Amino acid sequence: MSSNMDLSKKIISYGYFSKEIPKEFTSEHLGILLDCIDISESKLSKKIVNKWTKTIEFSIPKIENFRRSISIPTPLNYILLSNLLENKWSELANHFNKSNVSLTTPTITDNENEAIKPKFQMEERVYRRINSLGNNKYILKTDIARYYPSIYAHSISWALHTKEIAKENIKKKLYLLGDEIDRLVRNMQDGQTIGIPIGPATSFIIQEIIGVVIDYEFSSAMSIMGIKVNGYRYTDDMEYYFNSLEDAERGLSQLNKIVKRYQLELNSSKTSIIKTPDKLVPEWIYYFTTFNFRKCNDSKINILMQKKDLISYFSKTFEFFKNNNEKGILIYALKTVRKAVIMKENWDIFESLVLHSALIDPLTVPTVFEIIEGYKYRGYPINIDKITEFVNGLIRDNIELKNDYEVAWALSIANRLKMQINEEVSKKLLQSDNAIINTLTMILNSKKLLNGNLNFDHYRSFFTEEELYDSNWLFTYECCNQGWLGQDKDKDYIKKDQFYKQLLDNKISFINADFSPVGSMLRKLVILKMDIGSIIKCGNLTTEKLRENVEQVVKKLLVDNDIIEEIIDNDIIEEIIVDILNKIQEPKKEPKEEPKEEPKEEPKEEPKEEPKEEPKEEPKKEPKEELKEEPPKDKFNSNDWLFNFFNTDFSKEDTIYSNDTYIDY
Numbered sequence: 001m002s003s004n005m006d007l008s009k010k011i012i013s014y015g016y017f018s019k020e021i022p023k024e025f026t027s028e029h030l031g032i033l034l035d036c037i038d039i040s041e042s043k044l045s046k047k048i049v050n051k052w053t054k055t056i057e058f059s060i061p062k063i064e065n066f067r068r069s070i071s072i073p074t075p076l077n078y079i080l081l082s083n084l085l086e087n088k089w090s091e092l093a094n095h096f097n098k099s100n101v102s103l104t105t106p107t108i109t110d111n112e113n114e115a116i117k118p119k120f121q122m123e124e125r126v127y128r129r130i131n132s133l134g135n136n137k138y139i140l141k142t143d144i145a146r147y148y149p150s151i152y153a154h155s156i157s158w159a160l161h162t163k164e165i166a167k168e169n170i171k172k173k174l175y176l177l178g179d180e181i182d183r184l185v186r187n188m189q190d191g192q193t194i195g196i197p198i199g200p201a202t203s204f205i206i207q208e209i210i211g212v213v214i215d216y217e218f219s220s221a222m223s224i225m226g227i228k229v230n231g232y233r234y235t236d237d238m239e240y241y242f243n244s245l246e247d248a249e250r251g252l253s254q255l256n257k258i259v260k261r262y263q264l265e266l267n268s269s270k271t272s273i274i275k276t277p278d279k280l281v282p283e284w285i286y287y288f289t290t291f292n293f294r295k296c297n298d299s300k301i302n303i304l305m306q307k308k309d310l311i312s313y314f315s316k317t318f319e320f321f322k323n324n325n326e327k328g329i330l331i332y333a334l335k336t337v338r339k340a341v342i343m344k345e346n347w348d349i350f351e352s353l354v355l356h357s358a359l360i361d362p363l364t365v366p367t368v369f370e371i372i373e374g375y376k377y378r379g380y381p382i383n384i385d386k387i388t389e390f391v392n393g394l395i396r397d398n399i400e401l402k403n404d405y406e407v408a409w410a411l412s413i414a415n416r417l418k419m420q421i422n423e424e425v426s427k428k429l430l431q432s433d434n435a436i437i438n439t440l441t442m443i444l445n446s447k448k449l450l451n452g453n454l455n456f457d458h459y460r461s462f463f464t465e466e467e468l469y470d471s472n473w474l475f476t477y478e479c480c481n482q483g484w485l486g487q488d489k490d491k492d493y494i495k496k497d498q499f500y501k502q503l504l505d506n507k508i509s510f511i512n513a514d515f516s517p518v519g520s521m522l523r524k525l526v527i528l529k530m531d532i533g534s535i536i537k538c539g540n541l542t543t544e545k546l547r548e549n550v551e552q553v554v555k556k557l558l559v560d561n562d563i564i565e566e567i568i569d570n571d572i573i574e575e576i577i578v579d580i581l582n583k584i585q586e587p588k589k590e591p592k593e594e595p596k597e598e599p600k601e602e603p604k605e606e607p608k609e610e611p612k613e614e615p616k617e618e619p620k621k622e623p624k625e626e627l628k629e630e631p632p633k634d635k636f637n638s639n640d641w642l643f644n645f646f647n648t649d650f651s652k653e654d655t656i657y658s659n660d661t662y663i664d665y
C-alpha cells in the first residue's frame with residue numbers, strides 16, 4: 001500500500017494487539033467492519049466520544065528482574081486515534097522527512113498482517129556504523145531512559161508545531177494536529193499526561209514525531225558548530241560518529257539539552273563515548289550464525305554427531321545467556337537452531353533443551369512451543385505429560401506475581417495442545433484481574449480444560465457498565481459476546497451502550513479461540529501447491545469440485561511430507577476453499593491496467609522479439625517455479641518458519657529452508 005488509503009483499517013486490524021499478546025486475540029474483524037461502526041458524537045454522545053478510559057495492562061519480561069507493561073486501549077479510543085492519523089498522514093509524512101538519521105520512519109506496508117513498519121530493519125545499524133567509521137574514530141552511543149513511559153503528551157504538539165506556536169494556539173483555543181493527538185492519547189489512558197501506551201502501532205507513529213524533532217534540532221545545533229552529523233537513531237537508540245573526542249563530547253552535551261526540552265532524559269547507564277576499534281556485532285551472534293551441525297553418510301554416526309552438536313550448541317547458548325546482560329540471546333539461538341532438521345532419535349534431548357530455555361527466559365516461550373507444535377504434527381514423539389507439567393508449573397509460579405506474559409502464553413499453549421489445567425492452578429486463575437488471562441481462562445473452560453470445583457464469582461464482579469471502559473473491557477465484552485457465565489448481548493449494561501451495541505450487532509469478536517499458527521501455515525502451503533491458473537482456466541468451477549481438488553492436494557502433502565492427519569479438519573478445508581475463491585477473483589482487476597503500461601514500454605525496447613518469446617516461455621516455465629521458490633521469498637515473512645518447516649521433506653533435507661539472512665536482536 002503506497003498511500004494512506006485505509007491506513008486506519010490496517011492499523012486497527014494488525015496494529016492493535018502487540019506481538020507479545022497470544023495469537024488467540026485479534027482485531028482483524030473490527031478492521032474489516034470498521035465502516036459499519038458509527039463513532040460520531042450524534043450517535044454516541046459527546047460525553048462518550050471524549051470519555052477518559054483505561055487500558056488493559058499486560059506485564060512482560062524485559063531483562064533479568066525487570067519488566068515492562070504493554071497496553072491495550074479501549075476500541076473506541078483506538079479507532080478515534082487511528083482515524084485521525086490516517087486523515088493527517090500527509091502532514092505527518094512531511095514531518096518525518098525532516099530527519100536524515102532516523103531508521104524508524106513509519107512506512108505504510110503492503111505486507112500481509114502488518115500495517116506500519118520501520119523504514120529500515122535493525123541490521124541497517126551495522127551498515128551505518130561501517131559506512132561512517134571511515135573518517136571517524138569516536139562513537140557516541142546513548143538512548144532515552146524509559147522512552148515511551150516518559151513522553152509528555154503536550155510535547156507531541158511542541159514537536160509538530162514548536163512549543164511557542166503550540167502554547168500560543170492553546171491560548172487562542174485554536175487546536176492543531178498535535179493538540180488533537182495529545183487529547184486522544186490522554187483520553188485513552190485515563191487522562192494522564194506522562195507516557196504513551198507501549199504496544200499499539202499508533203504509539204510507534206507518535207514516538208517518531210518526538211524522535212524526528214530531536215534529530216532535526218541535533219543536526220542543526222551541530223551544523224552551527226561546523227560539525228556534520230553522521231549516525232542513526234532507531235526509535236530511541238542513538239549512535240553518532242565523530243573525528244575527535246572533543247566533537248563527541250560537544251555532541252553529547254547538545255543532545256542532552258535537546259531531549260530535556262521535550263521533558264526526556266538520556267539513559268546514563270547506556271551512554272558512552274567509545275574510541276574505535278569496537279566490535280561490530282556481539283560475539284554470540286557470530287557464533288550462532290556460523291554454527292554448523294556435522295554430517296556424514298552413515299546414519300548411526302549422523303545421529304550421534306547431531307546429539308553431541310546439540311549439547312555443544314546449547315551449552316554455549318546458556319553460557320552466553322549467563323555472561324551477557326543482553327536481551328534476545330536465547331530467542332536468537334532458538335530461531336537459528338530451528339533451521340536444522342532434528343532427527344527423531346534426538347528429539348527427547350532437543351525437547352528437554354528447548355523447554356529449559358523457556359524456563360530460564362520466559363520470552364522464548366512462544367518460540368519454544370511453536371517448535372514443539374510443529375514437530376508434533378510431523379509425527380514426533382512429543383512428551384505431553386512433561387509439557388503439561390511444565391505449563392501448569394509456569395502458571396502456578398507466575399500468577400500471583402502478576403507475570404501476565406508467562407501465564408497468558410502458558411494458557412495459549414494449553415489451548416492449542418488441549419492440555420488439562422489442574423485444580424490448584426485453575427483456582428488461582430479465577431482470582432486474576434487481568435483481562436487477557438481471564439479471557440484465555442474462559443476459552444479453556446469452554447473446552448473443559450479446567451479441573452476442579454470452581455467458583456467464578458470474582459469474574460462476575462466485572463460485569464458492570466463501568467468495566468466496559470475500564471481495564472477489563474475486553475473480558476466483559478467477550479463474556480457477553482460468547483455467552484460465558486450467563487452473560488449475553490441483551491444484558492442492560494451493554495445493550496444501552498451505543499458503541500458496544502454496534503460491535504455486538506455486527507458480531508465483532510476480539511478472539512479466535514481455535515487459532516493455530518500450524519493451521520494458518522498449512523493453509524498457505526496448500527494454496528501454494530495448487531495450480532490456481534489451471535483452476536481459473538477450467539471455468540464452471542463448483543465448490544464441490546474445488547473441495548475435491550483441495551482434498552487431493554492435502555492428501556498428497558500429508559504423504560509426501562510425513563505430516564499426521566490430525567492436523568487437518570473440515571474447518572481448515574473450508575478456509576482454504578474461501579482463500580482460493582478470493583484469489584480466483586483477484587486477477588479480474590488486473591488486465592485493464594497491464595495493457596496501458598506494457599504497449600508503451602515494449603515498442604521502445606524490443607517490439608518484435610519480446611511478444612514472441614515471452615508468451616511462449618512464461619506459461620511453461622514460470623508457474624512451476626513460482627510454486628516452489630517465489631512465495632517463500634516474496635509473499636511470506638522470513639519469520640514464517642512453520643511454512644518452511646512443513647514445506648521441507650525430512651527424508652531428503654537436513655536443513656529447513658529459510659531466507660533469513662539476519663535475525664533482529
